[in-house]
Amino acid sequence: MSRRSLTLLKNLARNANGSGIQTRSVTYMPRPGDGAPRAVTLIPGDGIGPLVTNAVEQVMEAMHAPIFFEKYDVHGEMSRMPPEVMESIRKNKVCLKGGLKTPVGGGVSSLNVQLRKELDLFASLVNCFNLPGLPTRHENVDIVVIRENTEGEYAGLEHEVVPGVVESLKVITKFCSERIAKYAFEYAYLNNRKKVTAVHKANIMKLADGLFLESCREVAKKYPSITYNEIIVDNCCMQLVAKPEQFDVMVTPNLYGNLVANTAAGIAGGTGVMPGGNVGADHAVFEQGASAGNVGKDKIVLENKANPVALLLSSAMMLRHLQFPSFADRLETAVKKVIAEGKCRTKDLGGTSTTQQVVDAVIAKLD
Amino acid sequence: MTMAAFFARRLIGNRSSQILGTSSSTSGAFISIARAFSSSTTPIKATLFPGDGIGPEIAESVKQVFTAADVAIEWDEHYVSTEVDPRTNSFLTWESLQSVLDNKVGLKGPMATPIGKGHRSLNLTLRKELNLYANVRPCYSLPGYKTRYDDVDLITIRENTEGEYSGLEHQVVKGVVESIKIITRKASMRVAEYAFLYAKTHGRKKVSAIHKANIMQKTDGLFLQCCDEVAKKYPEIYYEKVVIDNCCMMLVKNPALFDVLVMPNLYGDIISDLCAGLVGGLGLTPSCNIGEDGIALAEAVHGSAPDIAGKNLANPTALLLSGVMMLRHLKLNKQAEQIHSAIINTIAEGKYRTADLGGTSTTTDFTKAICDHL
Numbered sequence: 191m192s193r194r195s196l197t198l199l200k201n202l203a204r205n206a207n208g209s210g211i212q213t214r215s216v217t218y219m220p221r222p223g224d225g226a227p228r229a230v231t232l233i234p235g236d237g238i239g240p241l242v243t244n245a246v247e248q249v250m251e252a253m254h255a256p257i258f259f260e261k262y263d264v265h266g267e268m269s270r271m272p273p274e275v276m277e278s279i280r281k282n283k284v285c286l287k288g289g290l291k292t293p294v295g296g297g298v299s300s301l302n303v304q305l306r307k308e309l310d311l312f313a314s315l316v317n318c319f320n321l322p323g324l325p326t327r328h329e330n331v332d333i334v335v336i337r338e339n340t341e342g343e344y345a346g347l348e349h350e351v352v353p354g355v356v357e358s359l360k361v362i363t364k365f366c367s368e369r370i371a372k373y374a375f376e377y378a379y380l381n382n383r384k385k386v387t388a389v390h391k392a393n394i395m396k397l398a399d400g401l402f403l404e405s406c407r408e409v410a411k412k413y414p415s416i417t418y419n420e421i422i423v424d425n426c427c428m429q430l431v432a433k434p435e436q437f438d439v440m441v442t443p444n445l446y447g448n449l450v451a452n453t454a455a456g457i458a459g460g461t462g463v464m465p466g467g468n469v470g471a472d473h474a475v476f477e478q479g480a481s482a483g484n485v486g487k488d489k490i491v492l493e494n495k496a497n498p499v500a501l502l503l504s505s506a507m508m509l510r511h512l513q514f515p516s517f518a519d520r521l522e523t524a525v526k527k528v529i530a531e532g533k534c535r536t537k538d539l540g541g542t543s544t545t546q547q548v549v550d551a552v553i554a555k556l557d
Numbered sequence: 558m559t560m561a562a563f564f565a566r567r568l569i570g571n572r573s574s575q576i577l578g579t580s581s582s583t584s585g586a587f588i589s590i591a592r593a594f595s596s597s598t599t600p601i602k603a604t605l606f607p608g609d610g611i612g613p614e615i616a617e618s619v620k621q622v623f624t625a626a627d628v629a630i631e632w633d634e635h636y637v638s639t640e641v642d643p644r645t646n647s648f649l650t651w652e653s654l655q656s657v658l659d660n661k662v663g664l665k666g667p668m669a670t671p672i673g674k675g676h677r678s679l680n681l682t683l684r685k686e687l688n689l690y691a692n693v694r695p696c697y698s699l700p701g702y703k704t705r706y707d708d709v710d711l712i713t714i715r716e717n718t719e720g721e722y723s724g725l726e727h728q729v730v731k732g733v734v735e736s737i738k739i740i741t742r743k744a745s746m747r748v749a750e751y752a753f754l755y756a757k758t759h760g761r762k763k764v765s766a767i768h769k770a771n772i773m774q775k776t777d778g779l780f781l782q783c784c785d786e787v788a789k790k791y792p793e794i795y796y797e798k799v800v801i802d803n804c805c806m807m808l809v810k811n812p813a814l815f816d817v818l819v820m821p822n823l824y825g826d827i828i829s830d831l832c833a834g835l836v837g838g839l840g841l842t843p844s845c846n847i848g849e850d851g852i853a854l855a856e857a858v859h860g861s862a863p864d865i866a867g868k869n870l871a872n873p874t875a876l877l878l879s880g881v882m883m884l885r886h887l888k889l890n891k892q893a894e895q896i897h898s899a900i901i902n903t904i905a906e907g908k909y910r911t912a913d914l915g916g917t918s919t920t921t922d923f924t925k926a927i928c929d930h931l
Contacts, residue, residue, distance in 0.1 A: 292771040300772060327705040343721075343738070348775040354742035358776040360721070364732035391823075397726040398736040424827050428834030431705075431809055445769070449827060452802040456809035480806065 218515050225256055228512055231278045231285040232259035236266050237488070238496035239288020242478075245498035245549045246286065246505045252553040255509065255517045259286070266291035266301055276308065284512060285475040286505060303346070306339050309473045312366060313373045314339040314447065316466035316479035317507075318454040323530030324463070324539060330435040331458040336377060337447025338370040338402075339468055344444045362398040362443065367405035373469075374406075374441035375413045385417040385438040386410070389426050389446050402443050427453055434458075455480035462497030462538040463529070465504040467511075476508040477501070490537070494544045497536040499525055502552065524555040600631040601887060604656045607634065608666030610861025611871035616666050618873035618924040619880050622899075625928040628884065628892050633660060637668055637679065647682040654686050657854060662887060664880055665856035669863070684717060689846040689854060690744060691751045692717045692825065695882070696832040696842060701905030702914060706835045708813045713832055714755065715825025716748040716780075717846065722822045740776040740821060745783035751847060752784075752819035753791045763795040763816035764788070767804050767824050780821050804828065808835070833858075840913050843878035845886065853886040855879035869919040872911040874900060877927070899930035 232247070234240040250257050260282065262275045279285045292300040305311070319332040347359040371388075378386050388406040392399035403420060410418035421429070423446045429436065430453050442450055455464040466479025478500040490496050502525050509518035528534055534551040535541025543551075607616035616634075623630055635653035644651040657663045668679045683689065692715045698707050725737040749766075756764050766784040770777035781798060788796035799807070801824050807814050808828070812835055820828060833842040839859040846854045857875040865871055877900055884893035903909055909926040910916025918926075 344772050356740050356775045356779050358738040358773050360736040360738060362734045394722050395736050397728060397734045401734050424830035427827050427831040431834040448802050449805050453805045453809055456806035460810060461806060
């Protein structure tokens, strides 16, 4: 009996000491023919974009994932997205992209925003969570920020009233607020999340954010099992840096979503590791979660030290979206193991590896 | 007697023009005329709004500490009345506002805006009537009070009058609402000038302008333009422009990267509260509103905490530090430094701490400890 208990103890110790990542067997019953390779549009983009999308390509190749990429060259200085790219995304319905650099004050409207508006990708999602093995100041962070992506402050309606006085319109509609609220609650429901928090500034912008809140409250009534509360955006940022564990799913209008997502990404490890994407009724575009530093600094590009983790985790989300869960699980497990080990980390995580070294490590850990 | 008064008036006249003439119009605003001949015997008059809830207790604290430090200030106390004053259309009386306009400096405790219709919020009234255009909030880690961030030392300067908080909203059609954000050259130049002047007078090396001009090209673009122009006049100060989402991320990862931040209204609101969160919350953060003609109204930005009002449990640190900011504005730097060190040392020592900092002292004990440290 003592021998048995010894092996039991050994098993227990191994599981406890292990990287905390357990593989589970997947029982996913596909339809016949689901294994046929799917086409995915790939836009490398600017700055670190080509580096990190190349990383994804390599890993997909190594996994023999049923994906093939249709690559298109788009740069931030172009005034419009080329029509063939839009054609391809409409056909494939799924796209993976690196960042597109928006020139500041250059009179060119952001291509990222254009893409979202044309395909009506109304929800932007960023998952900010502590990666095991990556030390940060905050623990127990697992926040999903769902941000309205098409209207709000980013409506792009500005004009100069008289010289020296400029107006910008923030537009909030019931239609868009309702659909983002519905998406947020549906996401929480389908992913077993317990709480949805609406972020607003309705004490000052009474009508605009008031309308957003109204829509959220109405949708909340339909999901009685999910806790709903509201928080003012300045208090929210303060709580994020003090007690981030209180937040679960957050739904926000456009601008606050940008700030909250980047703050949450910062406290959980940085924008180099947070996955995310944009989704609409018909299409989905996956990219690095939080938008800060999306194209990175030139030095990082030259030295090939960009962090591919964010885009790798986003491509795992994409694989799940395409209904290839076991490939997604394998990819995520491998990435998390590499981070947990701590030997292969890029500069933003405190290490010295290059992008290629991280990719090689991930491929080596794929089972 | 009349001869003496006549000479005194001539003296003021000469010295005031001397003082105001040697500096630019905005820096002249720093020096109030009362300073011109204040000595340790002639106190400076300052308005005090104790406020509601814990307000009166912490105001009492401030008065005690200032008396113990020999600060020659005569407090002109005003309370929020219980009915709306028709001249100001709010609960603040006309006399209170006049007092601030005359004294040019003030200290304000937390005020709870009564809920109701037909009157303006108290903060809005103060802001509009006194033309308070810049909100300055220094955020620095308090040695001895440990938070997750130890090396924070930055100042946020926020434009306080326009931007997204112009309050201009309307419903276009049912279900569609527009809110207008206004940026003007005048307001942006004003706050940019103040920010660079503040950086210079306080020995700060870097000013960062926070914006979202890649998306809001004309509005934030105008704000940036004004900052660019002012930056050229201060070549010794390093000037950079940071997009707001980058800024948020950098602040939570490495707040030591920032020094002075200048921003329009909405971003300022969010970033200044974020920074307050980094150092320990609103209970420890001072702030000061700057208005035209050199008006400075220092205030504690926390709430009135009605649940602990009157129980001698409140933490007076925020109001005390705001008082220190007020003293620095009045150029009483020696005493400001004295009181500031006393507060820092008391908190660092850890023996006397109020409940919100994890201790068990009462307000009066904490105040006495500070007076002892002077």
